[in-house]
Amino acid sequence: MNLALFVHILGAMVLVGSLVLVATSLAARDVKLGYRTLLIGVLPGWIVMRGGAEWIAEKENVNDIDPTPAWVDIGYSVAEPTLLLIIIAAVCSGLAARRGTTGGLRTAALVLVGIMLVASFVAIWAMATKPT
Amino acid sequence: MYDWLLFLHLVAAFLLAATIVMYSAVALGAAAPGRTLFIADRCWDVGGLGTLIFGIWLALNLDQYDFFDGWILGALALWFVATGLGQSVQRRMAGGDTSAVAAMHWIRTLVVIGLLVLMVWKPGA
Numbered sequence: 464m465n466l467a468l469f470v471h472i473l474g475a476m477v478l479v480g481s482l483v484l485v486a487t488s489l490a491a492r493d494v495k496l497g498y499r500t501l502l503i504g505v506l507p508g509w510i511v512m513r514g515g516a517e518w519i520a521e522k523e524n525v526n527d528i529d530p531t532p533a534w535v536d537i538g539y540s541v542a543e544p545t546l547l548l549i550i551i552a553a554v555c556s557g558l559a560a561r562r563g564t565t566g567g568l569r570t571a572a573l574v575l576v577g578i579m580l581v582a583s584f585v586a587i588w589a590m591a592t593k594p595t
Numbered sequence: 596m597y598d599w600l601l602f603l604h605l606v607a608a609f610l611l612a613a614t615i616v617m618y619s620a621v622a623l624g625a626a627a628p629g630r631t632l633f634i635a636d637r638c639w640d641v642g643g644l645g646t647l648i649f650g651i652w653l654a655l656n657l658d659q660y661d662f663f664d665g666w667i668l669g670a671l672a673l674w675f676v677a678t679g680l681g682q683s684v685q686r687r688m689a690g691g692d693t694s695a696v697a698a699m700h701w702i703r704t705l706v707v708i709g710l711l712v713l714m715v716w717k718p719g720a
Contacts, residue, residue: 472715480609480613490630567705
């Protein structure tokens with residue numbers, strides 16, 4: 464349990480920390496750094512965080528609890544769409560970096576990263592307070 | 596009360612993680628703009644203070660933990676080491692002396708991971 468929790472939190476820290484770096488990079492119009500961080504930091508962080516979550520869920524039989532606790536539902540409903548947003552943000556910033564533009568695509572990626580950051584803190588709140 | 600203290604303690608810890616990631620990019624050769632380093636340093640300041648205040652508050656708030664438990668004293672020691680390294684990194688970056696910044700940053704990263712290990716396993720609790 465402890466190792467799974469450690470992996471889950473470490474992945475979540477890399478994910479959130481990388482999202483902050485992407486946000487500051489895109490805001491400073493450094494699209495290339497933002498794009499690279501999405502690929503090297505945010506995506507691996509998400510995979511490790513999600514893998515750790517599944518490991519904990521399997522060990523603790525969390526998915527067998529009926530009804531599923533609200534904090535588990537919140538965790539899943541934040542984590543799953545986040546992957547989609549990471550992919551869209553990576554495509555937007557990748558295209559912006561390739562074209563050498565800092566216009567709409569950069570703004571779109573920045574907005575998506577902002578949404579992911581807010582969602583991440585909602586998930587942290589749910590994991591800490593475990594609302595029923 | 597406990598839930599909110601834990602939430603605020605975790606938010607502060609995630610701010611420390613943000614600093615670690617941002618400085619890791621610099622240590623790996625990324626040309627981070629000044630604004631990025633400014634935000635990284637403020638995350639470190641607020642995160643450091645937050646983890647200490649809410650961490651001690653949590654320890655005092657819960658009957659099952661004692662302030663003088665080995666893992667809490669160990670975490671405090673690691674916190675002071677990480678804070679010292681962080682302040683030193685900030686001073687050196689501000690003064691343009693980047694010679695030992697990468698090495699100090701990686702040591703700080705290991706110390707923060709050590710803190711996470713103590714928080715998860717709580718040896719002796």
